[in-house]
Amino acid sequence: MSANRIGAQHLVSRLMRESLIDKTVIAGTETAVRAILPSLNVIQIGGLSIMDRGQSAVQPLLDEIVANQQDHVQVVGVGAGVRARHVLSIGLDLGLPTGALASLAAKSSAQNAYMVSCLLAHSGFVYLEAPFIVQLLPAVLAAARGAVFNGIPPYDLWEHPPAVGKIPPHGGDAGSYLVGEVFGARTVILVKDVDGLYTADPKTHPDARFIPEIRTAELVGLRLPTLPIEPVVLELLSRAKLARSVRIVNGLVRGNLTRALAGDPVGTVIHA
Amino acid sequence: MLELTDNAMLTELGRRLVSGSLSDAAIQRATEATPDIAILPWVNVIKIGGQSIMDRGRSAVGPVVDEIVANLHRHKMILGTGAGTRARHVYSLAIDLGLPIGVLTVLGTAVAWQNAQMLQYLLAKHGIAFLEPEGFASLPHYLMERGAVICQGMPPYKLWEANPEVGRIPPQRTDTGCFLIAEVLGARKMIYVKDEDGLFTADPKKDSSATHIRRISVQDLLALDLEDLIVERAVLDLMRSARNVKEIQFVNGLRSGQLTAALDGEPVGTIIFKAGNGDGA
Numbered sequence: 001m002s003a004n005r006i007g008a009q010h011l012v013s014r015l016m017r018e019s020l021i022d023k024t025v026i027a028g029t030e031t032a033v034r035a036i037l038p039s040l041n042v043i044q045i046g047g048l049s050i051m052d053r054g055q056s057a058v059q060p061l062l063d064e065i066v067a068n069q070q071d072h073v074q075v076v077g078v079g080a081g082v083r084a085r086h087v088l089s090i091g092l093d094l095g096l097p098t099g100a101l102a103s104l105a106a107k108s109s110a111q112n113a114y115m116v117s118c119l120l121a122h123s124g125f126v127y128l129e130a131p132f133i134v135q136l137l138p139a140v141l142a143a144a145r146g147a148v149f150n151g152i153p154p155y156d157l158w159e160h161p162p163a164v165g166k167i168p169p170h171g172g173d174a175g176s177y178l179v180g181e182v183f184g185a186r187t188v189i190l191v192k193d194v195d196g197l198y199t200a201d202p203k204t205h206p207d208a209r210f211i212p213e214i215r216t217a218e219l220v221g222l223r224l225p226t227l228p229i230e231p232v233v234l235e236l237l238s239r240a241k242l243a244r245s246v247r248i249v250n251g252l253v254r255g256n257l258t259r260a261l262a263g264d265p266v267g268t269v270i271h272a
Numbered sequence: 273m274l275e276l277t278d279n280a281m282l283t284e285l286g287r288r289l290v291s292g293s294l295s296d297a298a299i300q301r302a303t304e305a306t307p308d309i310a311i312l313p314w315v316n317v318i319k320i321g322g323q324s325i326m327d328r329g330r331s332a333v334g335p336v337v338d339e340i341v342a343n344l345h346r347h348k349m350i351l352g353t354g355a356g357t358r359a360r361h362v363y364s365l366a367i368d369l370g371l372p373i374g375v376l377t378v379l380g381t382a383v384a385w386q387n388a389q390m391l392q393y394l395l396a397k398h399g400i401a402f403l404e405p406e407g408f409a410s411l412p413h414y415l416m417e418r419g420a421v422i423c424q425g426m427p428p429y430k431l432w433e434a435n436p437e438v439g440r441i442p443p444q445r446t447d448t449g450c451f452l453i454a455e456v457l458g459a460r461k462m463i464y465v466k467d468e469d470g471l472f473t474a475d476p477k478k479d480s481s482a483t484h485i486r487r488i489s490v491q492d493l494l495a496l497d498l499e500d501l502i503v504e505r506a507v508l509d510l511m512r513s514a515r516n517v518k519e520i521q522f523v524n525g526l527r528s529g530q531l532t533a534a535l536d537g538e539p540v541g542t543i544i545f546k547a548g549n550g551d552g553a
Contacts, residue, residue: 009327015360015441019475022500026439029363033440034370082290089286095309097516099456134378134430153432157408158452163513165303167294175432182374182431226293239435242372 033241035184042188044176047081049193051112077151079172080109102159102168106152117148130154173230184242191251196268240272310458315348317454322356324467326387344419347535352425352450353387374431377442384424392422425449447504458516465525470542471502489547519545
């Protein structure tokens with residue numbers, strides 16, 4: 001009997017006997033990725049910034065999505081909002097770990113996404129849970145050019161403990177970005193209640209300048225105390241292979257989403 | 273900012289959370305001071321290697337299963353499985369086809385799932401069930417009733433897996449998935465069952481001058497900047513910010529008794545620990 005017989009039973013492949021942790025092996029896999037759904041536009045509707053404002057903010061935005069349905073394939077991610085903040089606060093007080101907090105918060109954004117899907121149902125949009133995004137998204141898009149999903153990624157109990165504190169780092173912005181990245185989407189648009197990025201908070205600094213376009217590394221270098229998007233998105237962007245930018249637009253201004261879908265300069269674009 | 277809640281019901285931190293930005297570093301720091309409960313402090317998470325154990329078939333899996341059975345009434349165990357050679361094959365193929373990380377993660381999960389199913393068939397007669405991530409709320413019941421459950425080791429990230437810094441192999445695989453189960457549950461131990469006596473200064477399969485490391489801090493290990501490691505780098509990164517898991521242990525599943533010794537708290541194999549106390553840096 002040869003020594004090989006005692007060892008693992010391998011399938012022949014390029015990675016067959018290699019350690020997938022070996023740096024050289026990993027570097028050897030650096031090849032081109034194809035876009036699976038290159039016409040897709042991912043639109044992330046903010047929880048606190050849009051949803052929690054109710055009809056006055058949500059309805060005009062959804063009308064704009066419907067008006068763009070003929071011209072653009074849109075999947076709509078929806079973020080959590082104040083209910084997630086509330087359940088985080090209770091969960092933290094009870095001593096729950098980050099993974100448990102993440103699974104609780106994801107239910108709040110699921111509620112928001114389900115409400116959005118009900119309001120867009122007349123145009124054929126359906127709410128897809130994560131397993132159905134994996135299996136059914138192309139079919140749904142072929143039928144209706146639109147779908148709604150939970151912005152918070154399905155990390156649940158497996159959410160990363162953050163470097164500081166216990167707040168789950170991957171929220172709706174991160175989840176929507178990752179959907180854009182995996183499908184090689186045409187655009188990732190984060191719809192918020194601010195015009196985009198400023199060099200400082202315009203409410204307290206009248207001399208703050210608007211930033212129409214910036215690179216991830218530059219933005220990290222500015223060390224802004226708060227951002228209108230989740231900081232983890234910058235990390236994800238820095239490792240982008242397909243979705244090499246995100247655009248932040250003010251969803252309270254009519255026409256902004258349409259301009260962003262058309263590729264017109266509106267809001268702030270953050271490049272990888 | 274909108275007035276959306278009756279603040280009287282909330283803690284001081286709660287008031288800041290509902291009205292402030294979650295990306296505000298001061299709010300994140302304030303959550304450092306909140307308590308931590310261990311959800312299942314008596315459970316041990318054990319990862320059974322894919323390539324290192326499962327792919328060897330009966331000669332390696334049989335003794336590991338016997339050892340698990342012998343420990344059923346002594347220790348509570350969550351058994352996660354690795355993927356292995358079929359994952360390598362499908363990753364190679366998918367990379368060649370130009371498919372993205374998220375799709376590779378979906379494909380790799382299926383392999384870890386196959387291994388979990390096989391392990392479950394071997395343990396079924398002892399009353400051991402297999403749980404999908406969606407069924408994890410039933411964990412306490414199965415553990416109390418039967419002493420162990422089986423799950424597949426991949427985290428349920430599916431298409432939402434993030435890209436690595438370099439290359440196209442999903443960076444967070446079954447080592448990471450099992451680690452995060454231990455972290456979120458506040459487990460007693462995180463034990464990796466592989467086919468080496470632990471960590472070496474180089475891959476002992478390829479380099480005969482490699483020496484064994486019994487105990488090393490995650491900080492020191494990262495500083496060594498080794499070309500290859502016994503564990504996914506994501507685990508080492510996450511260990512630095514983990515609040516519950518303070519050390520992980522690697523044992524050789526091809527040596528009978530090592531898993532039991534580790535479960536009994538003996539320092540067999542290699543232990544990677546987090547130096548300092550609660551230092552998230």
